Amino acid sequence: MKDTDQSDGTLGFASSVLAVCAHPDDESFGLGATLAHLTGLGADVAVLCFTHGEASTLGKWSGPLREIRSSELAAAAAELGVGRVELLDYPDGALSTVPLALLSGEVERLACDVGAGLVLVFDEAGITGHPDHVRATEAALAASVDVPVLAWSLPQQIAAMLASELGLTFLGRQPDEMHIALQVDREAQRRAISRHTSQCTDNPVVWRRLELQGDKEFLRWLRRPEQAAIRAESEAPERARHGTPAHASPADDPPAHASPAEYPPAHGAGSHGHGGRFRELAAEWDRRYEASPQLFRSEPDATLVELAGPLVPGRAVDLGAGEGRNSLWLARRGWDVLSVDASEVALRRLRSAASSEGLSLGAVVGDLLTELESFDARHVSFGLVVMAFVHPPPQERRELLTAVARAVSPGGHLFVVGHHIDSIGLAGPQDAMRLYTDDDLARAALGLEVLRLERRRGVSDVEETGTDALLWARRPA
Numbered sequence: 001m002k003d004t005d006q007s008d009g010t011l012g013f014a015s016s017v018l019a020v021c022a023h024p025d026d027e028s029f030g031l032g033a034t035l036a037h038l039t040g041l042g043a044d045v046a047v048l049c050f051t052h053g054e055a056s057t058l059g060k061w062s063g064p065l066r067e068i069r070s071s072e073l074a075a076a077a078a079e080l081g082v083g084r085v086e087l088l089d090y091p092d093g094a095l096s097t098v099p100l101a102l103l104s105g106e107v108e109r110l111a112c113d114v115g116a117g118l119v120l121v122f123d124e125a126g127i128t129g130h131p132d133h134v135r136a137t138e139a140a141l142a143a144s145v146d147v148p149v150l151a152w153s154l155p156q157q158i159a160a161m162l163a164s165e166l167g168l169t170f171l172g173r174q175p176d177e178m179h180i181a182l183q184v185d186r187e188a189q190r191r192a193i194s195r196h197t198s199q200c201t202d203n204p205v206v207w208r209r210l211e212l213q214g215d216k217e218f219l220r221w222l223r224r225p226e227q228a229a230i231r232a233e234s235e236a237p238e239r240a241r242h243g244t245p246a247h248a249s250p251a252d253d254p255p256a257h258a259s260p261a262e263y264p265p266a267h268g269a270g271s272h273g274h275g276g277r278f279r280e281l282a283a284e285w286d287r288r289y290e291a292s293p294q295l296f297r298s299e300p301d302a303t304l305v306e307l308a309g310p311l312v313p314g315r316a317v318d319l320g321a322g323e324g325r326n327s328l329w330l331a332r333r334g335w336d337v338l339s340v341d342a343s344e345v346a347l348r349r350l351r352s353a354a355s356s357e358g359l360s361l362g363a364v365v366g367d368l369l370t371e372l373e374s375f376d377a378r379h380v381s382f383g384l385v386v387m388a389f390v391h392p393p394p395q396e397r398r399e400l401l402t403a404v405a406r407a408v409s410p411g412g413h414l415f416v417v418g419h420h421i422d423s424i425g426l427a428g429p430q431d432a433m434r435l436y437t438d439d440d441l442a443r444a445a446l447g448l449e450v451l452r453l454e455r456r457r458g459v460s461d462v463e464e465t466g467t468d469a470l471l472w473a474r475r476p477a
């Protein structure tokens with residue numbers, strides 16, 4: 001990308017631009033004129049949209065809103081000359097409950113994929129102040145992508161007029177906070193907005209705003225080109241793999257949310273072949289949890305505490321998290337934790353415990369193998385992968401162990417513990433086929449550096465008997 005000339009208020013040229021937004025329509029209602037300007041200059045523009053906008057209460061529609069909004073987005077993007085649209089399935093209205101590292105991982109992946117030279121976002125205050133807008137911009141800034149980040153912003157004067165005319169709050173900027181004034185033609189934007197039929201037919205606010213904005217768009221640098229260049233130099237050696245963050249940075253996370261909510265996995269629940277079996281398993285675990293106010297002990301695994309205690313916190317996944325004894329400990333230590341379990345009942349307990357401690361973590365009801373495949377497909381990996389006392393049948397156990405190892409990012413660690421086959425009759429499942437052998441864990445460690453592969457006296461989540469099989473391994477950086 002050529003350096004952007006700010007002195008005369010024009011936007012320089014980036015041959016590939018990635019726009020990151022929260023809702024289908026943000027790219028048109030908000031960024032539309034700027035995107036059309038860029039495609040008019042010959043840039044390849046891609047749009048990453050985190051949610052399907054299923055929570056919208058605007059306008060009228062018939063039929064499933066998700067699908068409608070998805071096809072509206074495609075049509076609007078075509079009007080703007082946008083070449084590629086990636087519509088993800090994070091929860092509309094609850095983006096701030098999704099771990100930042102997951103969202104920024106999506107940005108990294110697509111930015112690398114399209115070779116973005118510029119990332120375009122909403123003002124970090126979110127323009128309307130919608131928390132999803134704020135989160136989408138946070139995610140773009142947290143991504144380990146060394147490109148300039150430019151934000152669409154609204155002049156304070158226009159925000160004030162909208163407030164007095166319509167009684168709506170917009171978060172505007174003073175003239176000295178904005179760096180680029182772009183002269184735009186709004187024709188393509190108007191056409192794109194009209195494609196969002198479910199959102200625009202009864203939406204006087206957007207039309208009035210455009211009227212007040214006239215043929216000007218104001219933009220502000222959240223990361224200037226020269227800052228991006230410095231970042232690229234200082235971080236280059238840290239990043240070992242294309243599209244993988246050097247580390248997650250929970251320190252960048254906003255303060256803990258009142259109630260971390262479940263969000264759906266990135267694919268439909270019924271999209272995998274063993275959906276029926278998963279539902280049975282989930283129901284069985286829900287029953288087990290419901291039968292007791294607390295099924296498992298609440299202290300974290302002592303060996304995990306010993307081994308992971310000294311690590312610098314990053315992004316972690318806890319597979320088969322249950323009521324969250326390990327997840328909660330990790331979150332207290334500052335890890336950006338994603339907890340996955342088949343049981344909604346268990347995760348509800350986990351969320352409530354997290355929220356009472358003011359901890360922020362993501363909790364997903366899902367099949368472990370399916371979730372791991374989804375991480376793999378989306379190039380999402382973790383600085384720490386934990387799987388404690390998960391005992392599926394042998395074939396699935398082997399697949400799981402291969403998948404957990406793949407989910408470890410370079411320099412990251414894997415902790416697996418389960419009942420050893422020697423425990424048969426003493427601890428764990430009564431079916432010997434479901435117990436861990438030494439070979440199982442050795443195979444899981446292929447490609448990793450084994451730090452500990454051993455048996456320990458059984459100290460599982462319930463019993464203190466029998467023998468546990470334990471693996472602690474690291475992926476070379």
Ligand SMILES: [Zn+2]
Nearest residue numbers: 022023026130
């Ligand atoms: Zn929006």
